[in-house]
Amino acid sequence: MTTLEVVEEEERTQTDYNPDKGYVAILGWSLRAIDAIDRFDRRYIVVAPDWAEDYAREHDIPFIPWNFERLNERSHELAMRLKKEGVDVAIPLFEEVVEWAGAINAVLLENPRLLGQSMLFRDKSLMKRRAQLGGIRVGIFEEGRDKGDVIRFLKRVNQALLKLDGDPNDPIHLKAFDKAGCLGHRMIQTPDDVENIPDDEFPCLMESHLDGFEFACEAFIHDRKVRFLNISEYVTLGYSVFIPASPELEKWRSRVTEEIEKLIETFDIDFGFIHPEYFVTNDGKMYFGEVAYRPPGFNAFELMERAYGFNAYQGLVLMFDPKTTEEEIEAFFPREVVDAKGHAGCFGVYPRRRVISHLEIPEETENDPYFEFHELMSPVEAKVPKRTAFGTHWGLVYFFGDDPHRMRELLKHQEEVDFYV
Amino acid sequence: MTVEVEPLPEATSGRHLEELLDQALGRLESARPFAKASYQGAVLDVARRLAALPGGVEALYQRIGRLEAAGIFAGSDWAHPETLQPILAANTLWYGDKQTAALEYLSEIRFLAVAGGDLLSTELTAEQAQHFLSQVLALNLNVLFGAATEAQRVRQSMPEAVVRNLYVYLAERIGYENILDRLIEEIWRILAQRPIQVDGVKAMIGQIAACMFNPEVDLGAAGRGADRLISALYGPTLGCREDPGLGVYAERLASMDANALAQEAGGFARAMYDTGLVSPYHPVFLRHIVERNEELLPQAFGLSSTGKDALLCYQGLVRSLIREAVHPETSQAVYGLALLLERGILYSPPIAPALWGQIALPLSTGNESVLTSVHGTAHPPRVFLLAGLLCVLGQPFGIGQGNNPTCQTARALSMWAYNDPDYLMQMLVWAARDEEVVMHFEGQALSSKAIAADTARLPPLDVDPVSLVLVPHLDRIYMEMGRRCADRGQDPHIWINPEFHGWWVGRGCRIAVDVASGKLSDYPDFVREFLAVYHPLYNGNRPLIHPQPAGIAVTDSQGRFVGWHAIAITRVALDQDGGMRVFFFNPNNDSGQDWGQGVRVSTHGRGERYGESSLPVEEFASRLYLFHFDTLEPRSPQAVPAELVTSIVERGRQSWGEKR
Structure with a gap:
């Protein structure tokens, strides 16, 4: 016998999935998402740009290379290919692939309306007009x-x-x-x-501009019903968020649920996951900001896992899969707020100085009992590029603790300390 | 040296971090192989913080098997331990980014677990692991000694103490015998520089002695060079050869005749001058004879005719200093006092009264508690400060900056101890009694009390007592001077150095770098000017009279730029082979460094006085970026040969000046 093994030419065929459940296509490349879904009981295939192909092959990740640009006539080709593969539904991971998922699901689920729906999610202006038409309060x-x-x-x-x-x-x-x-x-x-x-x-x-406070929600939807609703409390927009929200914000939950049900009606959402943002003005009126049909940024899924213990990517799959049962859903999601083990928050770091030499976690942060860990990168260049618009943070710092008010103050305080000096 | 660990707030307690680590580790364990990388960061971040706590290394050791199985090394070079290089490993802890350093930290713990049989590895045998660690330790002896290099300090990815914890942990488990020979060589090299702070060295000699006298440790041929070190500390004379203990020795002294006592005196002095270390028996002996056989003092201090004369002129003062400051716990003060006498500085009128003043000086409560926290309660804090002062006055070039990044203040202390000792003593009075030092900058008084301390910076604890008391004040004043020059668009040292150090610092200042752009500027001119001012062959054979502050661009052994560093040029003179050398004081704790391109700083054997470093003038000049000079002094740069300038400029440009 030689020591050479025959190299498996074919893609890995997952064996650890439930054949009675759906087969999902993941649009976009996110290792954390793929990791979570690989550990879940659904068969999956990743559709992502070809730069990820080598890595996928090397690690036996079921993969179809696809360069998503603007939605084009090739969407039908991809939809047919996935249909032939036996895929039941496509799940978008990023904003750029939302309309691709709509186009594909229109074919896979034989529901042409889904394409139009996805276009609404992708155009903030259309989205607002549609919301307005549905009787949802929006700003000027x-x-x-x-x-x-x-x-x-x-x-x-x-x-x-x-x-x-x-x-x-x-x-x-x-x-x-x-x-x-x-x-x-x-x-x-x-x-x-x-x-x-x-x-x-x-x-x-x-x-x-509306004076007041802004917050975001993560709503898991199946069969036109909200199955799990998380409210994320922004401490400062673009900097920090924590979940579950403080009692002051959570007291809006029933109002928020009503508003989301309006969104479900207006946008005709049968299943999936939405991430809407709302604004509450000083006179107590709730305004719709915008809504996305994909996982939120700022690692809110990680925060959910930390606070509640369930994996939100797996929850995402559960919501999209047409073969999901009521029992599964009930078993999967914890009860909102009461089942949380604590409040999980994170802070996005931007250098505050123009010239920096290295990353240094402030001692007070590192010694805070709520501090968990950070995912900050060491700077490559000493000069900090001027921040345009709200920009992208340099990495996240994670916190966890029992007291939402302390959490809020702690996250707020992080804005006043230097992580890059 | 051990520093009392303050009680820690809840967050930084080991328990809390261990829980966090287990949580992060749990996530890493559950991740699929392809996604390991995205969960490694959290584990490394928590592990790095845990490592800094007491018991942290042990907690990591307990989990190392799980960490490896979970994939902490997956996807990196560390996944293949058999290919790792000790020399790289040793450097990664210092120069890697924090994550890489944490990875290396865990990897070294893994080697230890494999070496000890606690972890089985398919890639690595226990013997390989053992050998690897021995090399890593031998390469990091300086860290075991608490004497990190400049490059290590500037680029440190982890606090020096954290790295030292790991190496002590490794060394204790892997056994010192494997690294002993390197260790001994290293100790002699360090002692040749006669540092004031020898706690680390003494601790290592203690470890070596424990190894050598442990019948279970088979040293083979190793450790032969350690005898002299061990005897200097534990049995320098006939009367204490077998390390009988201080009490027994004191009793023996009482029954010795004059001849035996004289022999003891000579034995102590020889051991002290031989090594720079003072045995704890030595103070016992001195305290004995100062009361009964005073005529033996010159012998016991090993004094030449100069020292002896100073001793006889100031017998009362010396007697008081011995009674006050010389104890087994402050034994190094003997060496300090001996050298103080030898330097003849007592003949300078203010010194003796200043010392009398110091003996009687009351300390502020703040200073008392700091001194006690570092030096313990065996004696009142003023004893440690007085003993420290004797060391500083006796060994001006023995001052080290400890783990304090501001080398400037250590340099200033050394310069004053060498050049202006009564000024230093006056500063110490203000700092020790009033907790306020006032200096003047461009006509304005700067009080250290009025300047807010940089709260992010802890006062240095691993330094001599004088530095302990003075450095926080000097640091603050120095920073404030810096602030006042911040907007001048030029290197602030131009103004700070003369005002901070003393009138003798030249008001002229040349700098090789354009501050705004960081680029070299008029570099050949700079070099030519330096040689014209300092090189005796081109400056009319004018000796350097006072030490002058200067700035060095420190490079690593690859010649790559590490950081700016403050030194003081003490002399430019010929060595025994006729080579022209620059002698300088480097306030870092161990000056023997490899700066790349063959530039190796010499600390002994080339005519250096204790604590001085030296380099051939052209090598020194190739790392210089700032120097001072007297603007009125005539000089003729045209006398400097062009080839010499060119060769220096070339070296500078190819090392720290690259890309400038």
Whole structure:
């Protein structure tokens, strides 16, 4: 016998899945998601760009290389290929593949409406109009095609607020139509701010600023019903979040549930996972901000796992799979808030100085009993690029503890310390 | 040296971190092989913090099997331990980023578990693991001694104490015998620099002695060079050869005749001058004869005619200093006092009264508690401070910065001890009694009390008592001077150095780097000017009169830039082979360093005085980036040969000046 083994030419055939359950296609490459789903009982295949192919092959990850660009006529080709493969449903991991999932699922589930639905999720302006049509309260908004539109909108909004010349403007918000989270999100207060907007950020959505507080939700939906609703408390938008939310925010839960049910009706959502953002103004009115049909950023799934102990990626699969049973769902999700073992929070770090030499976790942070660990990178360059818009953080710092108020203060305080010196 | 560990807040308690580690480890364990990398970071971060706590290394050792099985090394070079290199391993702990350093830390613990048979490895035999660790330890002896190099300190990925914990843990388990010979060589090399702080060295000699006298340890041929070290500490004379204990020895002294006592005196002095170490028996002897046989003092201090004369002129003072400051716990003060007498500084009028003043000086309660926390309660804190002062005055170049990153203050202390000792003593009075030091900067008074301490920085604890009391004040003043020059667009040392150190520092200052761009600027001119000022062949054979602060671009053994470092040039003179050398004081704790390109800093054997470092002038100049000079002093740069300048510039450009 030779020591050479015959190299298995074919893709790995999973053996540890339940054949009575659905076969899911994962759109996008995320090792944590794939890891969680590999450990789950559903058969899966990853559809992701070809740069991930070698890694997938090396580790026997079922894989179809696919370069997602703008949705194009090849979506049908991919849908047919997955249909032939026996896939039941496609699950998007990132904003960019949401409409691909819609197009594919329209074919796989023989429901053409799903494509149109996904387009609503991908266009912030369409999304807002649809919400408005459905009787959901939204702020003032307009589409902007160039800087002139932005200045006009800024002026109109402030005129409406009866501001005089020379009064500081109320800010407005600009969001790229189709970007996830804080990417392409900027706040505009003066005409100078307008000058700094790069041309490639147009067209965009312009919104009035609302004073109050903003929060996000993660809703797991199956059979048009909310199966698990997490409310994420933003301490500071773009910096920090923790779950479950504090009692002050959680007291809005029933209102939030109602609002999400409105979204389910208005957007005709049968199944899946949505991540909407809401705004509560000082007079207690709830405004819809936007909604995404994919896992949220800021590692909210990790926070959910830390607080509740269930894996949210597996929950995602459960929601998309048409073969999921009621019993499975009931067994899978814990009870909201009461079953949480504590509050899990994280803080996104941006260097505060212009020139830095190294990463140094502040002693007070490292010694805090709530501090768990960080995923910060050592700086490669000494000069910190100027932060445009809300930008991307340099990594996350994780906290866990019992007291939501202490958590909030702790996360807030992190904004005042240097992680890069 | 041991530092009392303060009680820790809840978060940093080992228990809490062990739970966090288990949690992160649980996630790593459950992850599929392809996703290990995304969960390793959390484990490494927690492990790194755990390592810093008492018992942390042990807690990691207990989990090392699980950690390896969970895949902490997966996907990295550490997944193949058989291919790891001790030399790289030794450096990774210092120079790797924090995660890589933590990985290396765990890897070394894994080697230990394999070596001890607690962990079975398919890639590694126990013997291989043992051999690997011996080499790592031998390469890191300086860390075991608590004497990290400049490169290690600047680039440290982990606090020195954390790394030392690991090495002590490894060394205790792997056995010192394997590394003994390297160790002994290293001890002699360090002692040749006559540091004031010898606690680490003494601890190591203690370890060696314990090994050598342990019948279960088979040293073979190793350890032969240790005899002299061990006897210098534990049995330097006939009367205490077999280390009888201090009490027994004191009794023996009482029954010795004059001849026997004289023999003892000579034995102690020889051992002391031979090694720079003072046996705890030596103070017992001195305290005995100072009351009964004072005529033996010169012998017991090993004094030359100069020292003897100083002793006889100031007999009352010396007597008081012995009674006050010389105890077995402060034995090094004997060496300090001996050298103080030899230096003849007592003939300078302010010194003797200042010492009398110091003997009677009341300390502030804050200083008392700091001194007690570091040196213990065997004697009142003022005793340790006085003993420390004797050492500093006797061995100005023996001062080390400890683990304190500001080398400037250590350099200043050394310069004052050498050059202006009564000024140093006055500063010490202010700091020790009033907890306030006032210096002047460009006509304005700067009080250390008024300047907020940098709370992020803990006062250094691993330094001599004088530094312990003075450095926090000096650091603050130094920082404040820096702040006041921050917006001048030039290197602040131009203004700080003369004001901070003393009138003798030249007001002229040349710097090889353009501060704004970080690029070399007029580098050949800089080098030429330096040679014209300092090189006796080109400056009209004018000797350097006072030590001058200078700035060095420290490079590692590959010649790569590590950081800026403050030193003091003490002399430029010929060595025994006729080579022109720059002699300088480096406030780091061990100056023997390899700066790459064949530039190896010499600490003995090339005409250095104790504690001085030296390099051939052209090698020194190739690492220099800042120096001071007297603007009025005539100089003729054109006298400096162009080839000499070019060769120095080349070396500089190819090492620290690369990409500048």
